[in-house]
Amino acid sequence: MGTAVDAPNKGTNGSMAEKKPTVVFVLGGPGSGKGTQCANIVEHFGYTHLSAGDLLRAEIRSGSENGTMIQNMIKEGKIVPSEVTIKLLQQAMAESGNDKFLIDGFPRNEENRAAFEDVTKIEPAFVLFFDCSEEEMERRLLGRNQGREDDNIETIRKRFKVFLESSLPVIEHYKSRGKVRMIEAARPIEEVFESVKAVFTSKNEAE
Template sequence: MIGPFEANGSAHTTKKVSVVFVLGGPGSGKGTQCANIVEHFGYTHLSAGDLLRAEIKSGSENGTMIQNMIKEGKIVPSEVTIKLLQRAIEENGNDKFLIDGFPRNEENRAAFEAVTGIEPEFVLFFDCSEEEMERRLLCRNQGREDDNIETIRKRFKVYMESSLPVIEYYNAKGKVKKIDAARPVGEVFEAVKAVFTPPSDKVKAASWSFKWND
């Protein structure tokens, strides 16, 4: 179900959008696959973390508040992140969005649906073992201070405790598309493509294949 959402917390807009939540642990390859989906299927990629960082960089009053909360080790309220996502959706000319790394927990999920009136079309879940994610994070060289074994394991624990209830909630509604993210990047994207290809296109492809073989 896709509904209208409120602009600036009051006036409703009738813009209809299709939203896909992209979830997976640190090192599951979400970013790489989101870039592929954008290129092949025309979605706009929204990262909650990137939006928060951009707001801080803008020097706005809101950005300063976010920065201070992060400095003090406080969790940025769901409403703040949701308003940034909402604004990004409203200001973009596209009508299909990948929301990456959000909702992080059940409270995020409930608040997003309550504030925006939007339910995701589905949740793309990159399923990957802790061992494989750990190996990838330790191998990659992005100069991230948090890519050490102890911090990686803490991040994984937080992800498991907070994100899995969200996945379970949507799974009960039949909205989770699980991808085996432990495979090579190309194979993972083949599985992703199968999720995003409309059934009519799959039928056409099968029909052409049949004629060719004939």
């Protein structure tokens, strides 16, 4: 009982730190193609893809009090409190059984970043940043017609503004630590994935 072998299975906080999973943050503006490329990375490199947005939307669908609060904040274009998103991410990581994660759309700001590292004791292996012009992202979002209520022009522009103001300092922070891998995301999907593959292949070779 209580041996070192058992320890990694206990508790969300402890287990994440003890297993020391590999975490890659995936950042880029709305419509930069993060979701599509994450699916390719999962298929080719065996990562588990955790989308902060998907986890939040699932919480909204659950009808919980937490979900209602999240829905109201998203409608107003505000950022959901760090502890709410981190808790959802930790839960998903613990339940996945994997030790390699793509965390998509998080951290959205410096406070998110600091809170994630503080709570989980995990620093990302690197940050995959999908760089795409606002015009191209807007064109993609308006064309995808997925029935998401946040895909109208006013909300899209609000989301761009929030992304620029909040996420760029996170990218700058990791850039200063040599952890940002910039991907030119306005190209066709196949070309973008060739660049992504090169990043993950060189990471595997470095290990």
